[in-house]
Amino acid sequence: MKNRPRGERNRLAALTLVVLGPLVAELALGSTPVRMAWLLLLWLPIYGAGVLLIRELVRRFRGGWLSVILLGVAYELVEDGIALQALSSPHLYGAAGWAPRVLGLNSAYLEANLPYHVVFSVTVPILLTDLLFPRHRHVPYLGRTGLVVTGLCALAGVALLRVSVPPNQDPGYMAPPGVLLGCLAAVAVLAVIALGVLPRRAARPRTDARVPSARALAGGGFLAALAFMGLLFPFWGAAQPAFTHGLWVLLPMAAAAVAAVGTGLLVHRWSASSRWDDRRCLALAGGALIAHTVFGVVGVADTALDRAGLVVLGLLTAWLLLVLARRPPAAATG
Template sequence: MNTSDPPKGRRRAALLLAVITPVVAELTLGNPPLSQIWLLLLFIPIYGAGTLLIRELVRRRRGGWPSILLLGLAYGIIEEGLVLQALSSPTMYGAAGWAPRFLGLNSAYTELNLPYHAVFSVALPILLADLTVPSLRDRPYLKRAGLVVTAVIFVLGGLLLRLTVATSIDPGYQAPAAMLAGCVAAVALLAVVALRVLPPVASHSRAGAVPGPWMVGVLGVLAGFGYLALLFPFGGAVQPAFTHGAWVAAPMLAAAMLAALTGWLVRRWTTNGGWTDRHSLCLAGGALAGHTAFGVVANAATLADKLELSALGLLTVILLTLLGRRTGTGSIMKPTGRRKGPRTFRAGMM
């Protein structure tokens, strides 16, 4: 880390990331509605500290986006499996009825929420923070003491959600010890792979065609909206994509294929020499627009909620457009050499 960077600048960047994380993951999806925006105070400790902690660990390791996404999956397991215990609860949100349970897990709910956390609770906030403060994109924001404080806040944030949200929505449920142990083991495995097995990023790129930023944005819209629409039962449906019985396997498979195809395309494009920060911004903006559009369709309960969420989506587009005007032609997602240093859809916080 370059110690010549003003500490206040790094602290501001850390605070920015901590604040925008629950906004991206929860508010722009309609959780909570704007009329209850004060509930974000419950989300900031675990969301903000969790994503900041992931960014700091990966930057110190000189890791890349695969490491961030794997730790994002680990974050999802911590929140959904250990804190809220919604991955295994037979009653919370009615998720046990979405699809057949597998190894004690609510299968469709798990497929929906773990990738959601990896992308919308972790990767996109980090990407937006790095685009907003490009001078610090390759460096940690915090010193060692700040990292320790962030970890403590993350743990306390998990306890806060456990004592408030989990006990009010699903009182009395306690996940089996084997399930909790499995979640801990999965988190440990993902952390080891992300921080010890995956190599640090290298400075290289290959020749190849990259579509225009707006086409990348369209992919973000389709992937963001499509993945949620395939897996979350809405519009009166009791299973994903209005299926019945064993047909629920079809949208679950389609969602997995959509995620795999999107990941393959983004990976292919970001290793090409033509990928720029504007592509990254359009990808993030498209994904946010798609998931907010889904929130309007499936999550907002009243007309007022739909109008408020639509206005928030429009404001998000405006802010990202302003950010785009100051975004250069470098690349934040290509590897670069770095110095060490009613039922509601709560895909982020269920």
């Protein structure tokens, strides 16, 4: 293994990230049922190539996790705003009935899916791949040709999603031009900030602030993710989040926003400490990852086979996280 060329190891890391994207975002939640796991092949271009493109661009422009997060927001706007057009559709997934629509957008659906995709479609797969291949965490995995091919695959994934899901589940709907142009403009602005502005900022000074233990972070990540999803995603036949009716839905929406913003600010603060390390980062992400599979078992899967499959997948995930946590640290290149 040590004698293999670096480029070959980078391609293995790239392939791992491509697979982890849809595996974490779709299969581990149950959005794609275990009995229909073959559908992951259809999601590989947008999820897999999409998250790989984000990582490659951030590494090439020498950005950090804030850049990844902003491009994760852009990813959500591309997937749900342009490809699926679920952000504005009055029919798809019943999302228009979750909460009052704002400026023609499905407000609760946007609030639920934006953090979800930032965390589980983008950030967690990139983090896990960086930890699996620590020697290459600060360098691109691909050359220029690979980057171009990845970008084309991601665009093809957007087109594939557009022609496969809406025609069957939301036939005839087309988002208003204002929504599409707004999404495109927002994606462009986010990309400029993520790749052009943030990498130019001076590095944050390191502090000696105390940070929670890995065990506490795992529990906190679990509770935060479970609370956020339980507050915003309707389940068990509920028409609105948290089994609310009418404008009462604003209460769980506000609580979920506080939980998401509060967790983000705490992580931003802790990550500036010299005591913040990979083990704590993995514990936080691992707790959230297990929670999101638990929510899938409770609130997403609708057959015994799918629930059993998610339980097995959750146990396997927990075992792999423990194995990864016990690996000795390795020096990173770059």
